[in-house]
Amino acid sequence: MKSLQKRKLSEICAKALIAGGVAAAMIPLAYAAGTAAGTLIRNLATVTYEDTSGNTYSAQSNEAIITVKQVYSAEIASDNTKTAAAGQTVYSAHTLTNSGNGEDTYTLTVANADSLEASGINPDSIAIYRDLNGNGIVDAGEPLVGNGTTGTLTLTAGETAELVVAVAVPNTAVPGNQIGIQLLATSTNSTVTDATNGSGGMDSTDGTNNTLITVSNNAVLNANKTAVAGPGANQITYTITVTNTGNKAATDVHIFDGLPKDTTLVSATASGLLTSNGDTLPDPSTAVALDETASALDADLNADGDNGDNTETGFGMDLNSDGTIDGTSVSGVHAIDALLDIGGTVSLSFVVQYDPATYNNNSTPGSAGDVIKNTGHVTGITDPSGPTVTTTPTNPTGTTIPVSYGVDTDDTGGGTGSGTDTANDGNDDTDDTDDIQVVDIAPSGSEVLFYVDISNLGNASDTMDLSIVNTDFPAGTSFTFWNADGTVQLVDTNGKAGPDTGVLAPADPVLTNDTRRILVKAKLPAGSSGTNMTATLTATSTNAPTGASGSTDSTVLELLSISAPGADLTDNKDGSTLGVDGDALASPYALNNGATLGATATSGTRDTTNATVGSQVILPFYIDNDSGASDSFQLSAGSTWDGSSLGGLPTGWTVQFYKGDGSGNPTGIPLTSTALMPGGTADAEYVAVITIPSDPAYAVADYTAAGALDANSDGDGDQPVFIRIVSANSGSSDIMLDAIDVTDLRSIVITPPGSNQIQPGGSVDYTHTLSNTGNTEETVELSAGNSASGWNNTVMVDTTGDGIPDTTLANLNPGDTVYGVDGTGASVPMTVTDGDGDDIPEIAVPPGVNVDLVPTVFAPSNAAPGATDVLTITAENVDPNGPDAVLEDVTSVILGQVRLTKTVAYDAGCDGTPDGAFQANLSTEVAPGECAIWQIVAENQGDANAMNVVIRDEVTAYTTFDTTAAGGVDGNLQYALGTVTVANPLAYQTEAVDSDIADHTNDTVTFHVGTGATATAGGTLEPGQIATVRFRTQVE
Structure with a gap:
């Protein structure tokens, strides 16, 4: 056992007064050392980019995750001096605090410090108790931690345990004997520090607290103090109980206590004191100055030999328990017991009031964890013959301001006037702040934007979990949460119930509540409709007990109406009529130029188009995307329209669509659908190139049918041509009618072309018809091929005559029968042959016969977002001089083209150099104060340029952006275009918004x-x- 420094009892007692102040500073519930061990810190990035048409896309990366490492730290306080009579049990109070960020177990050992004993005596017994109420003595029911030697105690992060060491002084002890007791706290994971190392302490060894007990035959004043917080009243009741456990009566016993800083006295009472006995009662409602020079006191309260002290410096005591001993004059409570007999007990009780919103003993006023500390003192004459005056401090108390939880969600009230506006910009379309965030109107298929302000009204840092309950938005509406800029999606930062706000600081009564504005994006399904739709956003405190008052709040998100998806198809530009069907088609037949808008023929100016057999007719047309969302439209043409279905073109007629050059001429390659057109696009020019059959039987000069028309009044029937656009997303469509006066042409075609979208690993079906539009039988080889590697297809045909395709082309053998239908709908059998022996099936298709083809396109599971496959279905004529038919089905993966991959690496020294590999889920734990380097790789996995590419990420909860300079640059942002190599390294960018490509704001x-x-x-x-x-962040 180590040797304790022996000092004069008077010196020890004097320094104990200072030590008492230090001990009080150690009472609070400690804050854990940084983020809790095991916390998962999650982060994902977002990329935005545009295609060549100016459509904007966004995609998220995978989540990268780091796990917070446990940091071990603990402290024990403090050294004590005690006076006792022989046979008395002495209680020495200590505090053990786990200041680490995770749970730890401590071994507590208590033993006699032999080298300190003045007369070689040992205590009769030693025990350690858990002091649950912190009053410095052992009460009934308080648990025994260790009896005689060793015990263990497990504390969670930030938890504090009040301990009492009970020491039985032998009956054989004589005045002047000293007993030294040492309490040792150890952890297998770290060193437990001693709060009283150095000045005022009895040794300089970590993990030890020492108690020096001096035996006396005089009066022995034991002072114990309790602190009881009044529930909901913001009051604390303190009681100082003084007992004379010595062998003589004590006289002139002064009980005094300074009011804790930032508190006020409510009341004071005493028990066991009578004015008739010469006792002095405390002022019942007014605090008195603790001033030895005042006539009301006139006593040497600190037993330093003079009666002239009136400040903390003079007393050598931290009277108001603010952690400092200075020249402050302190007020408090004071009572005097003229005579305290042997075994007698008196007490002083007083109540103080505090303001939880402003009280502060840390960096944030009114915050949870603020601890109101207090230590009282007792001074009395313990040996009247001397006389000997002694001062005894009470055990320190600490009352933690309870945590309060509160959350507020609110609309922004950002509209204009008392009505509504139509801007879908996230702001409230009304000017009321009524917990209803209103958007007046949004197009079908668009993203509706709602700003919501979320505030932490509590007095502790908190994270708010976010949830949405869809009341009556259309089924299939998806809700996501984003930062206020709408650039980074919010994720689960606390491992609980999905997306959350991240950590919000406690409310600051001097400044403002910590409020975070978030953006809720409601993606409406294509083709949806509705009015007065609502959903409820709820923010829930993560840390509050379930069901606690004020722990949740909600704001209603309301969309007043959805504008229908729209498209307009016209034969001339009508940009001034966006959103209006400028060529509404009459039933059954009316040329475009018969349509009027109001009283004026503002569109539909084209009359019948004349054409010869085998020629091509070029029909320019113009498309308006009247929706609010980007959309593409499948292009098709036919010869009949019944108001809902577009019939096929006449036998042998084909149509190909092109992008227009602005002057009505085709340009580029044939299309089956438009490019993706931003919402609100007007007059996008496309061209239909109609090829007329050369077979006179099917390209007759006088076309006759039910409801035929002679648009140019030349006496013969004209061929109607309907051009239709249909959105693959919203279902919106429009149709227009032209008329062609033609002669004949021989042809074989596959119609109609298809376009659709697909998920990686999925499949999509198309339906087509192979038609012989000529006047001679055509024998063709049928084949199909994908343009993209890894994609596959099957093409089904009817082999049973029931009109349902049932067998793939690959399974056809010579001699099998394929069925088609003629113009009357009658089944027509065709025998499969393979005249050239190339294992590609051949069928002879009579004039006017149609063969159904059902191709299925299969995408590989690793198909990149934005990847496009073109399935080319070919009907190749075995006669080299005969017509062939080719069709393309364009299939696109619906995910974005640019893919982000997010990984993270460990950086122990925060020097920008990874201390290990980058991983999506980092296997190395990162301790508070250490860093993580987040890496994002953006790859264009599509087949077209991605433009205006911007990567955004947020500094996630539990971390801060590390500003340590690296690479000669103030900041830690790095960037490289292309594969990172020695020759193409990552280059540092500055943190500020300046001329380089990166910033942190x-x-x-x-x-x-x-x-x-x-x-x-x-x-x-x-x-x-x-x-x-x-970029690099440091774990808090």
């Missing part, structure tokens, strides 16, 4: 990447090209 990290990127705009990523970015 308000916890959002932004990189403008790609060729031609600038400080304000993203560049271009070519197909297959990658960009790599990195």
